[in-house]
Amino acid sequence: MAVRTVIENGIVSTLCRLCDMRCGINCHIQNGRIHKIRGIPDHVESRGRLCPKAPAAVDLLLHPDRLVTPLKRLADGSFAPIPYEKAMEEIVGALEGIKKKHGARSIGVWTGEAIGFQQQENYARRFIHAFGSPNYFSAESVCWLSRYLAYRLTQGYYNACPDFANAHLIVLWGSNPGHTHPPYMWAIDRALKKGARLVVVDPRRTAAARIAHRFFKIRPGTDAALAWGIARHLIHSNRYDHEFVTNHTLGFEDFSAYSRSFRPDFVAAETGLSVDAVRDLAKMFAAARSRVANYPGISLEHQPNGVNTIRVIAALGGLCGAVDRPGGDFWPESMAQQDLTLYQTLPLEELEPIGRSRFPALYRFRKQCHSLSAMDAILNRGAYPLRGLIVTGANPVLSNPNTGKVERAFDRLELLVVRDLFMTATARRAHYVLPAASFLERTELHLYAHHQAVALANRVAKVDGTAGEYAFWRELAHRIGTGELYFPWKDETAVNRWLLKPTGIALENLQDTPQGIVYAPKIFSKFRRQPFPTPSGKFEFVSADLAELGHPALPPYLPPHSGTEVNLTYPLLLITGARYQLYYHSRFRNIARLGRVKKPVVEIGAKDAERLGIGNGERVRVETKTGAIELDAEIRKDVDIRRGVIQIGHGWDAANVNRLTSDADLDPISGYPNLKMVPARVVKQKNTA
Ligand SMILES: Nc1nc2c(c(=O)[nH]1)N[C@H]1C(S)=C(S)[C@@H](COP(=O)(O)OP(=O)(O)OC[C@H]3O[C@@H](n4cnc5c(=O)[nH]c(N)nc54)[C@H](O)[C@@H]3O)O[C@H]1N2
Ligand SMILES: Nc1nc2c(c(=O)[nH]1)N[C@H]1C(S)=C(S)[C@@H](COP(=O)(O)OP(=O)(O)OC[C@H]3O[C@@H](n4cnc5c(=O)[nH]c(N)nc54)[C@H](O)[C@@H]3O)O[C@H]1N2
Ligand code: SF4
Ligand SMILES: [Mo]
Numbered sequence: 001m002a003v004r005t006v007i008e009n010g011i012v013s014t015l016c017r018l019c020d021m022r023c024g025i026n027c028h029i030q031n032g033r034i035h036k037i038r039g040i041p042d043h044v045e046s047r048g049r050l051c052p053k054a055p056a057a058v059d060l061l062l063h064p065d066r067l068v069t070p071l072k073r074l075a076d077g078s079f080a081p082i083p084y085e086k087a088m089e090e091i092v093g094a095l096e097g098i099k100k101k102h103g104a105r106s107i108g109v110w111t112g113e114a115i116g117f118q119q120q121e122n123y124a125r126r127f128i129h130a131f132g133s134p135n136y137f138s139a140e141s142v143c144w145l146s147r148y149l150a151y152r153l154t155q156g157y158y159n160a161c162p163d164f165a166n167a168h169l170i171v172l173w174g175s176n177p178g179h180t181h182p183p184y185m186w187a188i189d190r191a192l193k194k195g196a197r198l199v200v201v202d203p204r205r206t207a208a209a210r211i212a213h214r215f216f217k218i219r220p221g222t223d224a225a226l227a228w229g230i231a232r233h234l235i236h237s238n239r240y241d242h243e244f245v246t247n248h249t250l251g252f253e254d255f256s257a258y259s260r261s262f263r264p265d266f267v268a269a270e271t272g273l274s275v276d277a278v279r280d281l282a283k284m285f286a287a288a289r290s291r292v293a294n295y296p297g298i299s300l301e302h303q304p305n306g307v308n309t310i311r312v313i314a315a316l317g318g319l320c321g322a323v324d325r326p327g328g329d330f331w332p333e334s335m336a337q338q339d340l341t342l343y344q345t346l347p348l349e350e351l352e353p354i355g356r357s358r359f360p361a362l363y364r365f366r367k368q369c370h371s372l373s374a375m376d377a378i379l380n381r382g383a384y385p386l387r388g389l390i391v392t393g394a395n396p397v398l399s400n401p402n403t404g405k406v407e408r409a410f411d412r413l414e415l416l417v418v419r420d421l422f423m424t425a426t427a428r429r430a431h432y433v434l435p436a437a438s439f440l441e442r443t444e445l446h447l448y449a450h451h452q453a454v455a456l457a458n459r460v461a462k463v464d465g466t467a468g469e470y471a472f473w474r475e476l477a478h479r480i481g482t483g484e485l486y487f488p489w490k491d492e493t494a495v496n497r498w499l500l501k502p503t504g505i506a507l508e509n510l511q512d513t514p515q516g517i518v519y520a521p522k523i524f525s526k527f528r529r530q531p532f533p534t535p536s537g538k539f540e541f542v543s544a545d546l547a548e549l550g551h552p553a554l555p556p557y558l559p560p561h562s563g564t565e566v567n568l569t570y571p572l573l574l575i576t577g578a579r580y581q582l583y584y585h586s587r588f589r590n591i592a593r594l595g596r597v598k599k600p601v602v603e604i605g606a607k608d609a610e611r612l613g614i615g616n617g618e619r620v621r622v623e624t625k626t627g628a629i630e631l632d633a634e635i636r637k638d639v640d641i642r643r644g645v646i647q648i649g650h651g652w653d654a655a656n657v658n659r660l661t662s663d664a665d666l667d668p669i670s671g672y673p674n675l676k677m678v679p680a681r682v683v684k685q686k687n688t689a
Contacts (some may be wrong), residue, residue: 016050021045023046023183045339045515056591061440068465070432077484092476105132106385108354109124109128111392113394119445121138134352143364150307154539155317162295165325171200171295173223173300180579201212203219204636222643224559228258231316233279235319236260237286243321245321271328292327294322309555354386371400372673391426392472395425398656401660403659419435424606434471438466443496445457451516455517575678582595586650586653602646603636605642624678629660630653662678
């Protein structure tokens, strides 16, 4: 593999994209080799610190298994190298053939977490609209968007940006940031040193729970009951922010009336917590007033009532007056950069983006097609067929629910192109596999919304035989005939320059400021001088947008078993996908330096294991309505996991937990799958050793 660094000796500053935090890194290069990676001092996000994953950036760049030659699948299922020119020619031929037969909308693109974030994903969005299809799919059909919707519907701005460092009370609702978002944990540590209190709500005792002042070992799927209980306490003890509620909110009367039934005894029965615990938490909220930083994690999104659960948590911010205030949620202002997408000029909505009629909120607020519905469209169960898919930076065979269906669907495609660094479970089903460049091989702008800052990722190296996202989409567009109009920039640097045009920030300026540039100073309490960007201009306890779409205007609590099936056949609740500190979804298991966890396990509490006659390390079969997998049991102490709950990580090829998850049990607003409370059973396997 031929790897060339951009300089022979010296330091290149860039951003780590081994996770979504994008810490600033200095790559120290000696004789054309990166020999160490260090944090950029004063970087807006990471302030010079890095997590233990950072050194693996070099291993990823230089990995001997990296794809450097395009591959074509042969009739017998094996792969043969194909010259790049020929592969691109054949792909263009297939795209044009499908377009002629079924129309452009029968082609879609699919991006994964690895190339999420504006610029990289926007190339794919731009390409597919220029091609004539509205079908852009991504990992956002299972990640972040339920949170986005909940906050957007409540307060009009898009996300919880908790101001951890200045909070007096930090509540992590089903999140483990020490492992998943280390810089958030560093900010939490700073707050703890100043006397803040940390609360963790989770059915499992996580690393965060171990250092928390209080840990609430909640029954999965009942967070909304707890949040409503806190709301009731704040309202009934008159400890809410009257000024904010009176002047800036909509629907308080209805919200207050609905909260009445969430008495501590009811909440305790629902959540499996004690009455005292429920009261204590409510009192902690009352004491912290506006300095409450709530952070709902991915677990609340992966539930059939996820958007509404997060809406109640967002509403707590309103009651506490913690909206757009120091130590509460922060409402970031975005940077006025150019828009790479074509939704303004070429929206193509008349072509019925897949999933838009089923989950209109996804499309209306975030221009996302519903990725799970893509499988139905491929299997001819949609309004029209999907026949071709270009997947980049994603591994849906491992990351999407109901793997069996994903495999059946992908095998029916007339064209599947996968761009990746490695041969993955998804790539193995492709007609063409194209070698992708890693993040160290590209340059792009990154926004850090909660700091209102922008930084530049610089290219550090080039690996022969691979192509970056921009080069790929640009070339494909030019071959198809849309390039001149839609991909006129000769390279990524030209794109960066164009994106920055309206901002007043010069690219050279960013190059000279690797720690990032603040594009707008933080101003709090913006609602005092401008309305909330909601239909009413207020903070909405009841959502006018949701009512218009036919959903309840208030966020109801739905007891977790409605819509699912917990019964004698499947008596346990399976949580899937709790993150590993050193792995990222299906990534990094091939990196020796990060190889501490080597095999998939099912976590199970000691009492449950004893009842089932299962010992530590024994082989078990976990079964759900959707499927079954075999793996080893890891017995946890009863303090570490709730009775009746088991947990399996995702991203394992050998024991793929998404063979157990369903694409039928969906949040009615966001279309998100239930990945965190799947009815399951565990059966001990005969010892075959
Ligand atoms: N190292 C590493 N970092 C990552 C990732 C990775 O794969 N590896 N993935 C990245 C991505 S894309 C995401 S979305 C984030 C996710 O980041 P987090 O939101 O921090 O996700 P997890 O660490 O999985 O923590 C989720 C927790 O929710 C708990 N939980 C499950 N069900 C419930 C419930 O009903 N209620 C409550 N209160 N808790 C529940 C689980 O036990 C688990 O401990 O991490 C990002 N960071
Ligand atoms: N059961 C269950 N399933 C889940 C979850 C769960 O909690 N439980 N979590 C879900 C969540 S929150 C998310 S975000 C999704 C993630 O879903 P995906 O994004 O599909 O998952 P990854 O495994 O991260 O796949 C990324 C792929 O991109 C490749 N790659 C890395 N860098 C680059 C690059 O620069 N360019 C290109 N082209 N490719 C690159 C990697 O090798 C890898 O194969 O998984 C979801 N799946
Ligand atoms: S937290 Fe770690 S993996 Fe994530 S960007 Fe920072 S150094 Fe990289
Ligand atoms: Mo995610």
